[in-house]
Amino acid sequence: SPDSANRINTKCLCCKKSARYAPLSSTQSKLLDMLEDATEQLMLYKDFDSSFHVCERGLESLAHAEEEDVRGELKAGFCIVGIQALAELNQWPGVLAWVCQHYEHEEDIPAKILQMCILLYAKVGEPAAVKEATQVWLRNPSNRGLQGFRTVAELYLLHVLLPLELTDQARELVVGELGRATFTEEQQQTALDIIEEEEREKKQQQKLSSFLIHVTCALTVHWNLLHTGSxxxxxxxxxxxxxxxxxxxxxxxxxxxxxxxxxxxxxxxxxxxxxxxxxxxxxxxxxxxxxxxxxxxxxxxxxxxxx
Structure with a gap:
């Protein structure tokens, strides 16, 4: 399950929203209460199934709500809590599909939610599951001005491309148009150093694997000859x-x-x-x-x- 540092403090979020959007409508108050309830079920009572179902009901209510002022933040809040609940329930394979169900297009997923998805799939050893969605999101020009764009690019490089041994794509990400517009020269050089180190380690592992295979085959042949001779x-x-x-x-x-x-x-x-x-x-x-x-x-x- 994701680290507790990634969990949203919904009570603080609700207080900020109450101060910013005062007075709240009855629908908004109800949705904020549902978000707070989902967070308490997740963090205090460890009732992950109930927390997820509260998130589902909240997102369904948001889909029919007419108010647009806090809809984006509430939707993101329900999705963040829902992702953590699914992870705790060991239903992580369906996290990205569930997120895409509530956002019509992959490029419309908020940066903080995509970051959580990358970290989650990297932690369970399935970075390929989020590769295509992240690639689509990064290529969308409207996302480049978002605050979390660079963080998404860094996580994509470190936790998706390199674990998948896609060093050529990683280098293109760093030195290409997207990388030049996203990273400073110092950050680019640091990223290239990491890629080169990854390639050196990969070559050493390949040599070691080849040596072990050769030794294993030789021992197997020797044993078979001894056994057959007897x-x-x-x-x-x-x-x-x-x-x-x-x-x-x-x-x-x-x-x-x-x-x-x-x-x-x-x-x-x-x-x-x-x-x-x-x-x-x-x-x-x-x-x-x-x-x-x-x-x-x-x-x-x-x-x-x-x-």
Whole structure:
């Protein structure tokens, strides 16, 4: 959930509005009371579901209200409290869609609300969710004169583009037309230094990952060879024992069936694919073993009959 430092102090907000817009209409007083109630439910009673539903009712009432003097501030207040309630309810995936539901266009979202959305999605590790909306908002010329424009650009750079490893877009943001109009030269240089440091760290991580993959593959191959070699010795010992047991009965035993069974057993145990080059070594060893069995069991009998 967002830090408590980001939470709006609605009571103070209500006092300021009461002083600025006095006397308040009945509709305005009702909406201010609802906003205060939503904040108390959120911060004092930790009843996040009730707080969100109060915000929903307040925004629905605002949509039908005719007074325009405090409508923007009240709408922003309900949205800020509602965002925090959704975050506390672990319903953060729907925050941006909920905000866009109450603002017709993404570029119309107030700067402070967009800042909260960026920080929220960055905190949960999903900066890509807010990338497109922030990009649209920054490209809108009418937003460049807003007080929070630079803050939105900074958060977009640090918490969206860099975590997504979009260093080219980050550099374009800093040195492009938008960056020149938003940041001072010192701020631009600081941002470029941060981008270069991020690129260096990325290259080091890639080298480390490549090294670890290479070592892991080498260890895996070595282990497989050891395991396969041990299994091969066991299979050879089993076949040699069978050979000795069947030597006396070689004239009556269907030897071709034995050879076929040994071949199938050998390939099943070792899970060999005869089409793979890596299988040639083991097939060659099997061939040698079968030739040895032939020489011991069948060759003497075959030569005797031939003579």
């Amino acid at each position: 299994l091969l010795h066991k299979v050879e010992a089993l076949l040699r024992l069978t050979c000795r047991r069947l030597t006396s009965a070689s004239g009556f035993f269907p030897f071709h069936k034995l050879i076929l069974a040994a071949l199938i057993l050998y390939m099943l145990l070792l899970r060999l694919d005869p089409a793979l080059p890596s299988s040639f070594v083991w097939i060659s060893k099997l061939h040698q073993l079968l030739r040895q069995m032939w020489n011991v069991m069948v060759a003497p009998y075959y030569r005797a009959r031939k003579d």
